[in-house]
Amino acid sequence: MSPRRRDSASTAAARAERRAELLAAAAEVFALRGYAVTTVREVADAAGILGGSLYYHFDSKESMADEILSAFLTDMWAAYEEVLDAGLGARETFRALIGASFQTIDHHRPAVVIYQNESKHLTTNPRFSYLLDSQQRFREVWLSVLDRGVLDGELRADLDTGLIYRFIRDTVWVAASWYRNDGPLSADEIARQYLAMVLEGILQPKEF
Amino acid sequence: MSPRRRDSASTAAARAERRAELLAAAAEVFALRGYAVTTVREVADAAGILGGSLYYHFDSKESMADEILSAFLTDMWAAYEEVLDAGLGARETFRALIGASFQTIDHHRPAVVIYQNESKHLTTNPRFSYLLDSQQRFREVWLSVLDRGVLDGELRADLDTGLIYRFIRDTVWVAASWYRNDGPLSADEIARQYLAMVLEGILQPKEF
Amino acid sequence: MSPRRRDSASTAAARAERRAELLAAAAEVFALRGYAVTTVREVADAAGILGGSLYYHFDSKESMADEILSAFLTDMWAAYEEVLDAGLGARETFRALIGASFQTIDHHRPAVVIYQNESKHLTTNPRFSYLLDSQQRFREVWLSVLDRGVLDGELRADLDTGLIYRFIRDTVWVAASWYRNDGPLSADEIARQYLAMVLEGILQPKEF
């Protein structure tokens, strides 16, 4: 390997790493304070540099949000695909998707918070139209799982699956708002209890 | 009776009515576009007047949000108090609180959306500290109902009540984001299905 | 006429007048210091208001330049059209166009300076593509006059008309850079001497 190549290799890597650091800082602040309300100076402060310096690495505040959300969605869909490709039954698919969701929250917590809070406003911008695409695909995946569950007799037929879908959509990501790596409950444990709640309800079973 | 006096007599009522109109317009826009991102000109446009004219009626953009949220919380707590004062059992209290919540959504939809989306950011402002108070009280009420339900043997003991609480907190208001008066499901019907989901789960009961 | 109508009429007029004042100030500063280098605060200073206040009247710095240049070109072409529609001979058309040019300079001096100095850079912006259109049309008009003059035997045939055209194009507007209403030479006198120079040259005629 020529020094030149090693140089440019390590440079490219170093650059990517720096970007990742800055994006992590940005995601944290966007999640905490809200994207619209966060100034790029605040992001820079969090990263320990000056406002203008961010523009050496990124085109705009918008592209930071873009990269943060894209990375999250890419990972999430990779995890979802893996589940969907496994050919499991409706119920197991359900469990696995929930598990994948909480794992994604574990890895992209601030991004999920941003996704949850800012999607509605960001999607007015064509640049973020992929958020809409993703939402639509998310809906299709979940509705198909729910409908299959009802057909298979595994899920109750007396509930509107559209309502169940919204219920799941609105609850699955919201955990990112309060979840902490270092909290008392692990991602897996939260997923387990979440599943128990959603599948079996919170009533004492003897009630039936 | 001079026209002037009659004018000023009717003015008090008229003024209140105008304020209500303007607040309704403001709430709609804040809910739709987000409080931080909405300009007071947009609010004024929605009300058919010019930006500066709003300041005849309100001190600031902030006080509009304040009034909108206060009115919502006042009504909500009135409904909650009525339920809590009825001395019902844990399970019936649970049902009734959920019903009251969806009724409140029905009456204050835009306010609830604002509450859901903006509380986190607004509470950094001392003026909105009552939001924190309300949230704390909300938590106490629900935790006490849940704990009582567990003690009475009506609710499962294997779930973290803190988790159930967060689950309810995060889902109960979110319906405001998609709920429509003129949609296919009434507030009562949504409350019924929501209760069924949360209490009994979405699995086919025979599964047990 | 209802008071309402008179009101809105006088309002519209007042607004237009204010815009005109501000545009005059802007044109002066743009001409003096250069468009790119002039800050909108400088324009505002010249108008006696604050930077932000300009945005009540104009969308952007760009639209100020746009309005200034459009107004100039509109007037210039009106004057040119009048000349071209008069059906004069080549030589008289030549004289009249030069006269119209200097009249336009007299009325739009700063705009002409801006046109002269900034066209090249502004035309990279699609918004100002009309400058290119105007330049092309200007070229067509002048070349046709020159070619006709040569055909009619009124203009020398041993000079490249393309060169003459460029010569005229580059000199006719440049007077705006030093011309002053209150200077020793009137617009008409300058036009007369300019014509004499261009038509007859600066040599003593007896020389031939």
Added chain:
Amino acid sequence: MSPRRRDSASTAAARAERRAELLAAAAEVFALRGYAVTTVREVADAAGILGGSLYYHFDSKESMADEILSAFLTDMWAAYEEVLDAGLGARETFRALIGASFQTIDHHRPAVVIYQNESKHLTTNPRFSYLLDSQQRFREVWLSVLDRGVLDGELRADLDTGLIYRFIRDTVWVAASWYRNDGPLSADEIARQYLAMVLEGILQPKEF
């Protein structure tokens, strides 16, 4: 001779050559896009290096413009001096100065464009006060030639020599904007036709 010493020896020449290359690139870009609007990154791009690297060779963007313009003016004045020292008559001096001007354009085209477009703005900076000096001297030289021509009976007396001077000043350099080495007209041919126009006018001589 140590390699070090040989290095530094060749460095002096190499450095000068590199500077010349960079200045040529800078002049081209400044001329094309405008000095104020050109970023030093654009200059660097044109030279195939990075923005910061220019500062190894030059103190500032300003000094690049400075060197570019100084070199042009030095050469121009050398050519002018040669003409003035030749002790020719007014008319021959006139011809020779125009010739020298077009030769200078031929050798310093981008610099002349910059000179033409940016002088007005640059002269607000004391560093470029030599531009003002040069302009004043230019004026003196030309006025003296013109006045001598009138006195000698070679130039018409019915035209304001101040106006003729401005006319020449404004037209002589402007050719740099469209002149091309590889165009159909050589510098000498342009000078010839320019002289014909200015001296004899564009009318058919028989007209007199």
Added chain:
DNA sequence: TATGAATGAGAGTTCATTCAT
């Protein structure tokens, strides 16, 4: 010689707010 990350002043623009009318 050149790189690349960072600086920091200043640009155009936005917007809640004020106030004379």
Added chain:
DNA sequence: AATGAATGAACTCTCATTCAT
């Protein structure tokens, strides 16, 4: 009650410049 012009602070972004490597 409402208008419309203006304010002024704050924002995103640009760019000449610096400097360790």
